[in-house]
Amino acid sequence: MEHTSQLLTEAADNIRVLVAAMVEKAKSGHPGGAMGGADFINVLYSEFLKFDPDCPSWECRDRFFLDPGHMSPMLYAQLMLCGRFTMDELKQFRQWDSPTAGHPERCVERGIENTSGPLGQGHTYAVGAAIAAKALYARTGNPGFKREKIYAFISDGGIQEEISQGAGRIAGHLGLDNLIMFYDSNDIQLSTPTSDVISEDTALKYQAWNWNVIEIDGNAPVQIREALTQANKENQRPTLIIGHTVMGKGARKADGSSYEKCCQTHGAPLGGDNYLQTLKNLSADVETPFQVRPAVEKMYAERLEELRKEVRNLRAEEQAWATENPAKAQLQADWFANRLPQLPWDEIEHKANSATRNGSKTILAMLSEHVPNMIVSSADLCNSDKTDGFLAHTTEISRTNFAGGFFQAGVSELSMACICIGMMLHGGIITAMGTFFVFSDYMKPAIRMAALMEIPVKFIWSHDAFRVGEDGPTHEPVEQEAQIRLMEKLNNHHGKDSVRVLRPCDNQENTQCWKMAMENTDTPTALIFSRQDVRDLPAGTDYTQAQKGAFEAIKEANPDVVLVASGSEVGTLCDTQQLLQKEGIKARVVSCPSEGLFRQQSKEYQEELLPKNVKTFALTAGLPVTMEGLVGPEGRIHGLSSFGFSAPYKVLDEKLGFTPEHIYKEIVDFLKQ
Numbered sequence: 001m002e003h004t005s006q007l008l009t010e011a012a013d014n015i016r017v018l019v020a021a022m023v024e025k026a027k028s029g030h031p032g033g034a035m036g037g038a039d040f041i042n043v044l045y046s047e048f049l050k051f052d053p054d055c056p057s058w059e060c061r062d063r064f065f066l067d068p069g070h071m072s073p074m075l076y077a078q079l080m081l082c083g084r085f086t087m088d089e090l091k092q093f094r095q096w097d098s099p100t101a102g103h104p105e106r107c108v109e110r111g112i113e114n115t116s117g118p119l120g121q122g123h124t125y126a127v128g129a130a131i132a133a134k135a136l137y138a139r140t141g142n143p144g145f146k147r148e149k150i151y152a153f154i155s156d157g158g159i160q161e162e163i164s165q166g167a168g169r170i171a172g173h174l175g176l177d178n179l180i181m182f183y184d185s186n187d188i189q190l191s192t193p194t195s196d197v198i199s200e201d202t203a204l205k206y207q208a209w210n211w212n213v214i215e216i217d218g219n220a221p222v223q224i225r226e227a228l229t230q231a232n233k234e235n236q237r238p239t240l241i242i243g244h245t246v247m248g249k250g251a252r253k254a255d256g257s258s259y260e261k262c263c264q265t266h267g268a269p270l271g272g273d274n275y276l277q278t279l280k281n282l283s284a285d286v287e288t289p290f291q292v293r294p295a296v297e298k299m300y301a302e303r304l305e306e307l308r309k310e311v312r313n314l315r316a317e318e319q320a321w322a323t324e325n326p327a328k329a330q331l332q333a334d335w336f337a338n339r340l341p342q343l344p345w346d347e348i349e350h351k352a353n354s355a356t357r358n359g360s361k362t363i364l365a366m367l368s369e370h371v372p373n374m375i376v377s378s379a380d381l382c383n384s385d386k387t388d389g390f391l392a393h394t395t396e397i398s399r400t401n402f403a404g405g406f407f408q409a410g411v412s413e414l415s416m417a418c419i420c421i422g423m424m425l426h427g428g429i430i431t432a433m434g435t436f437f438v439f440s441d442y443m444k445p446a447i448r449m450a451a452l453m454e455i456p457v458k459f460i461w462s463h464d465a466f467r468v469g470e471d472g473p474t475h476e477p478v479e480q481e482a483q484i485r486l487m488e489k490l491n492n493h494h495g496k497d498s499v500r501v502l503r504p505c506d507n508q509e510n511t512q513c514w515k516m517a518m519e520n521t522d523t524p525t526a527l528i529f530s531r532q533d534v535r536d537l538p539a540g541t542d543y544t545q546a547q548k549g550a551f552e553a554i555k556e557a558n559p560d561v562v563l564v565a566s567g568s569e570v571g572t573l574c575d576t577q578q579l580l581q582k583e584g585i586k587a588r589v590v591s592c593p594s595e596g597l598f599r600q601q602s603k604e605y606q607e608e609l610l611p612k613n614v615k616t617f618a619l620t621a622g623l624p625v626t627m628e629g630l631v632g633p634e635g636r637i638h639g640l641s642s643f644g645f646s647a648p649y650k651v652l653d654e655k656l657g658f659t660p661e662h663i664y665k666e667i668v669d670f671l672k673q
Contacts, residue, residue: 001306008221011296012038013282016250018077020278021289022093024269032248032265034074037184040243041078043224046303052311053304056109059336060144063113063129067122068155069103076100081300084111087290106453114425115453118445120161121418123181126152127171128422130179132429138403140328144318152181156194166415171238172210175399179238180231188247190266206240218243252277335373335428338521343370345515350507353536356529357462359507361389363514368393377407377433379416385462387434413439417446424455432458437477437528450524451498458517462529464567465621466644466652476644481622484526488596496522497596503528505570505591506536512546513593532649535571549597554589562616564590564630569619575660617667636670
């Protein structure tokens, strides 16, 4: 259904009024960009976006990803017109316990596909969602996934953020023709005009990345419609629609002069008489601006009815496919419900005393055979972080092969992470991604957003400590474990660890950690692996106890001292325990792959494992603070309080005091105190 240009402009003006009113009532917000982008989002939702008005979670719906989260009033107003929000909820913009938060927070039932805030990430999620749609079509043949379109909305700030380079490169390289992105180019940002900070030719940049680029007046409804029509016909490339819009479109100052194209409207209420003059200019009732105009209400009521008929036909096509392909239909249902198949964890065999990155490779090979909806990625390190194990039973994704299960992201840790998050935001896909632990620094913004959205991606980080050795301090993580362990202490909005962190001490424990990671559908999981070989725990160890977060690696009923570590350092403590035993000192060795999980156990279990009346000594190849919560105020920690050094790892162990002999002496001294 096409609407007249006059009606579309009236609807966009209605959105502009609601935007200005929401921000004014809250005395906080960003009206300018939202007012300028209203024309595009209105045309998109009223004529193009295919969604089910009665079932927001329809698997094959089109999806809209907002990158500039500060433009949330635009999205809330639009979704209110579609029945997802009430007018009263718009009036509570930015208030306590309101669904209309300052920046949108993911809620599929409300029509919000992603939490957005840090610029650049939102449109990168869209790239991941576009890959997911193609991957699901390749695996199932469901025609709905082939039809599905992913729409993204990006601002000048998002274009400037460096992540846009990774997203643009990858989307163009893969030929994601199901991805359509609108660039709200209004020449104004928070502090300055864009001309003060950028002079590139954005169109040429995206064309060089193999994008179809269309340039229009972004406030002209007919041009927007024509651009979206062309974009939907494109079958080789992603499309960028550069819409030249007016910041604060329709805004007026107190004297009636234009308040458009002003930085002041970007991040603050229009204010006082400026606000009142703006409402008058947009033909709104200054006394009751929170209204939907009759013509606009009728337009969207008709649109929703039109969608119901269209979706009914589309879902009938999908049902016909499901009837003809019951096995694949069941797989699809399982995938979207996060149901795993039975996995042969007990059949995995590891080489003795091997690096945990090698054990992860073996486990990934098993997963590639049994989890067909899993996609694993690496930032140009798959043969070193050993994520290439997943290639044992699959192939690499390419523009001609979305049935593949391995996504080669190139050197782009942040882009890779956000794309993997985007695949899971789409639904139906499980993702994991690898790089060196020290390079997790590049991924921190994505880790935080995955935690906030409660997306159970799997982060795979190898080369876990200074034992990277000759590569030197640039490649040797020291502070990284302490940073990610803080996320175990931070609760998400459902009261769970925001990130589950697992650092196995050997490959039998590694299997248990991967099992926990795959079964964790509530939060992201971080898996931290060694580059160097590690010593296996003694024969007979009950590794299933790792699911408690911490357990006895070497048992001692009445210890003189409890030794605790995670990862590579557990083996060192096992050797130290033998030296202590020769001196008649009874030591219990505890492996703690996840303090977060351990703190979820009963107080009785925690006290039994780490008794308060027994001295506790911890060993960590990272910052000592990593272990402070485990040893308590009377404990002692041997850690690393400086950057690493370049040398073979055994030399570093000796120089930095990480040998059993040195730790033995330190413990003896500790016990004398």
